[in-house]
Amino acid sequence: MTPRDRRSLFMLAFDQRESFKKGLFGIDGTPTSEEAERIADSKRVIFEGLLLAVADGAPLASAALLVDEEFGAEVARAAKREFTLAMPVEKSGQPEFAFEYGAAFGEHIEAFDPDYAKVLVRYNPEGDAAMNTHQLARLAELSLWLRVHGRRFLIELLVPAEPVQLQKVGGDRDRYDMEIRTELTLRTIAESQAAGVEPDIWKVEGPDRRQDYEAISDQARTGGRDGVACVILGGGASRAKVEQRLHLEAGVPGFIGFALGRTIWQQALEDWLARRLDRAGAVRLVADNYLSLVRAYEKASMTHAAASSAPAGSA
Numbered sequence: 001m002t003p004r005d006r007r008s009l010f011m012l013a014f015d016q017r018e019s020f021k022k023g024l025f026g027i028d029g030t031p032t033s034e035e036a037e038r039i040a041d042s043k044r045v046i047f048e049g050l051l052l053a054v055a056d057g058a059p060l061a062s063a064a065l066l067v068d069e070e071f072g073a074e075v076a077r078a079a080k081r082e083f084t085l086a087m088p089v090e091k092s093g094q095p096e097f098a099f100e101y102g103a104a105f106g107e108h109i110e111a112f113d114p115d116y117a118k119v120l121v122r123y124n125p126e127g128d129a130a131m132n133t134h135q136l137a138r139l140a141e142l143s144l145w146l147r148v149h150g151r152r153f154l155i156e157l158l159v160p161a162e163p164v165q166l167q168k169v170g171g172d173r174d175r176y177d178m179e180i181r182t183e184l185t186l187r188t189i190a191e192s193q194a195a196g197v198e199p200d201i202w203k204v205e206g207p208d209r210r211q212d213y214e215a216i217s218d219q220a221r222t223g224g225r226d227g228v229a230c231v232i233l234g235g236g237a238s239r240a241k242v243e244q245r246l247h248l249e250a251g252v253p254g255f256i257g258f259a260l261g262r263t264i265w266q267q268a269l270e271d272w273l274a275r276r277l278d279r280a281g282a283v284r285l286v287a288d289n290y291l292s293l294v295r296a297y298e299k300a301s302m303t304h305a306a307a308s309s310a311p312a313g314s315a
Contacts, residue, residue, distance in 0.1 A: 008301075009201075009231055010294050011064040011086065013261035014046045015118070017071065018093030024269060039071045045272060045279060046265045047075045049286025050083070056287060058294050066118060066154075066259060068092075069100075069108060076112055086116035086154050086259075089142060097121045097135045099142075106145055116154040116201065117146055124159050125187040136195040143197045155192075156203040156233060156259070159184045181205065182212040189219045199228070203259045206232035206245035210252065217254030229256045234263040246297045251304030257297060264289040 020039050021027040027035055047065065054060050064084035067075050070092075079085050089109070091100045097119060099105045109117050119142065121135055139155070146153045161176045165184075169175035185204060202220050207213060213230075220228045232249055234242055242263050249255045265286050272282035 007256070008059070008062040008297070009064055009084070009229070009257040009259075010058065010062045010290070010297070011066055011084070011231065011257070011259035012046065012050050012264060012290055013066040013233070013259050014043055014265060015066045015068040015072070015086075015088045016092070016261065017068055020071065024273065036071065040074065042269055042273070043067060043072045043075050045269065045282050046286055047079065048283045049265065049268070050290060052283055052287035053290040053294070056291055058291050062257065062294075064115075064259075066261075069112065073112075076114070080113065084116075085112075085114045086118045087112055087114040088118045088120065090119050090121070095122060096131050097138055099138065105142070106149070109146075109151065110149075116152045117142070118154040118156060118203075120156040120158070122158045122160055123188050123192075124162055124165075125184055125191055126165065127160075127162055132191075136192060136197060139192065140196040143199070147198065152201075153199040154201040154203060154259075155197070155199040157185065157188060158205065158235070159188060177205070178208055182207045182209075182215060185216055186219045189216070190222075193223070193225075198225070202228070202230045203233050204230055205235050206237075206242075206249060208245070208248070210248045213249050213252040213255055217252055221254050228254070230254055231257050231259045233258075234260045236262065239263055242293070243296050246293065247300040247303075250297055250300035251308070258293065260293065264293065 020042070021031060024042065025035065025039060031039065050063065050065060054063050060082065064086065065079055066086040066088070067079070068088050069076065076085060076087060089099060089105050091098045101108050119139065121139065123132055123135060125132065143153055159181055161173065165180055166173070166176060169179060189202065204216060207216070217230055220230050232245055242260065246258060268277065268282040268285035268289070271277040272279065277285065
């Protein structure tokens with residue numbers, strides 16, 4: 001991503017695989033062909049919701065989706081024609097990053113030609129040192145391959161709390177998020193950069209203070225990395241918390257939007273699968289949720305822009 005590309009990015013993320021199988025469909029192990037088709041159809045429902053949201057006014061230039069090859073290949077091929085497309089490279093549901101297709105990862109990237117290759121990584125700089133080293137080596141390998149092949153890279157970063165870190169805040173995960181996680185995020189980004197890991201976008205857990213967004217953006221763009229951008233993920237937070245974080249993020253240089261999943265589609269799919277909603281109703285709910293978050297971000301951006309341009313001392 002270059003500075004001239006720096007427009008908002010509103011990414012609908014539904015590349016989950018293990019959590020779809022187990023959480024939504026109650027499937028352990030390898031699904032049957034019929035079960036796999038049901039999962040794939042649920043991903044088509046989400047994509048249809050994105051299409052409807054754009055038809056209802058969500059900006060196409062900023063609309064994007066993150067979907068997997070295993071259950072979303074049909075969606076990925078259809079979306080590639082008009083949307084920004086990201087696809088995962090990692091094996092789903094693993095504590096340590098590993099390539100889904102091993103050494104053949106490049107063949108799969110080239111076959112689908114996504115705008116971004118995405119990796120989910122769980123990394124705590126005070127965690128398992130050997131695992132961190134292994135992950136950085138694999139991330140650097142992928143980063144180099146993508147750069148050599150002229151492709152873009154998106155890292156979804158989770159910083160899970162270590163037991164000793166939770167003890168420092170009395171086991172309160174909200175306090176961990178507020179008091180500890182941002183500093184660990186900064187250290188993780190710095191360690192990744194030092195190891196040769198150079199994503200175009202960092203997808204991070206949203207902090208709860210505006211100055212923390214500024215610090216994360218500064219670290220992501222340090223050392224001449226002016227084209228690097230950041231977006232926030234949902235991480236299972238409540239809808240109210242997500243909207244609060246979008247308001248904090250909006251207008252921070254380097255932050256450009258969101259990559260959200262369950263916040264947008266979880267309830268719609270659960271109601272559809274339980275037959276509380278028909279397909280059209282589920283599609284409508286996905287579209288409404290996506291569009292309302294886009295509008296919340298755009299409204300917050302305008303509010304921050306107006307405040308920053310107001311004369312000093314004005315009411």
